[in-house]
Amino acid sequence: MARSAAGGGRRPAIVFLVLVEAAAVLLALGVAGIAGTGDGRPAPRTAAPAGPTPTPTPSVLPTSAIGTAPVIQPGRPGESAQVLRPDQLTPPPGARHNAADIRFVSMMVPHHEQALQMAALVPERAGSTGVIAVADRIRSAQQPEVEVLRGWLRDRGLDSLLGGTGHEHPGMHGMQSPEAIATLTATTGTDFDRMFVEMMSAHHQGAIAMAQEVLANGLDQQVRELARNIAFEQSVEVNRMREVLDPGSK
Template identity: 50%
Template sequence: MLGKQIRGRSRRWRTIVVVELAVVAVLVAGAAVAFGLGDDEPEPTASAAAPDPIALSGMPDASAPVLRPGRPGETAQKVPANEFTPLPSPSYNAADVRFVTMMIPHHEQALVMARLAPQRAANTGIAAIADRILAAQGPEIKTLESWLEARGLKRDAAADRGHAHGMSGMQSPEALQNLEAARGAEFDRLFVSMMSDHHEGAVKMALEAQTLGVDSIVNEAATSVAVEQRVEIQRMREALAG
């Protein structure tokens, strides 16, 4: 009886062991599929190796010569590329200097003509425009003089640079004498004619500075001259016609 019990227990243990081994086999097979470890996984081939490195061109020759532009009147020079330093951009140029140095005496002549109006003009509109010219162009002269002083330049700096040609719109001494001698309606007519021509010359100079100059302050002053003096020409003509 005891022997039968032992044999029965032995068969039950073998059954349990077989079942556990089957479970372990299933788990191992599942893990192999999940991680790509199956027998059908292809082996890496030579074509899967890293590509050959791309051939790069050599670095530029730092000693290769480049041309350094010379200053006005000077020839260009050849220097090694690693020694080349571009020249700094100028803060102002000859066009800026020309505008400032020419506009100062240009404005001063406008003040001379405008000061004649209070005692000679018959048209109150013409007299009022003359007052505005006095109020605007006097301070503008101070601004232009300060620009020169800040840069260590003289009023005749444009002449020193070879730009001393005539200022557009400037009136002759004879024309100024005729204006001074005129009274009433004759003064009004001469004043509008001469000051309009004078303003048109200033506008021409301002447009040149806007086109050729590089200084921001000069550009702002030139823009103001071009706009305001065009408006004043129209106002003078309207006042004279009215």
């Protein structure tokens, strides 16, 4: 009976201790919740990170690899393909033209036409067969180019830009004045040869400058190709004309 009474006395004490511990745990959880939100609401549970965040793979090539691979550009009919650097590529076919293209084409037509006018004076006035040969090359090269230039304007409805005379275009490098053309027309022999070479050399240098401008600022592929041809051909022609007057300058 004494043991039973002692055991019965301990059970209420144990139950009381368990309740006290449970209340302490609940109180601690409540305090933590209030401290976490500041407004009495339980703090939201934050999921533990699953692991380190993967680094995305770059979608572009390193800078050092850009612009180094050669590109094969197909040639025009009858021409072979070319292997070029990316910075040598011209805009793709069908690219739209811009103001620089229009300016170049509309000015190069009267520019070429003045060169043809000067070349037409040569057969009856020149004293040198070398000057005659230069004039023949100018006619054979620039007359077809005038047709190409006019066709480019016509295809784009820009024919009206050819209404004025050549010397009325501001910024048209190398154009000779009407007075200079009249003086050349009245000259013959050796004097004609020297004047013709000097005037035509300045005229060619002007065309080269105009070609360089459109190559720097133009967009149309056909115009750019024509400008490159003009710059190259007329640079060669200037050297040929110098040799005509001074054969020892080679």
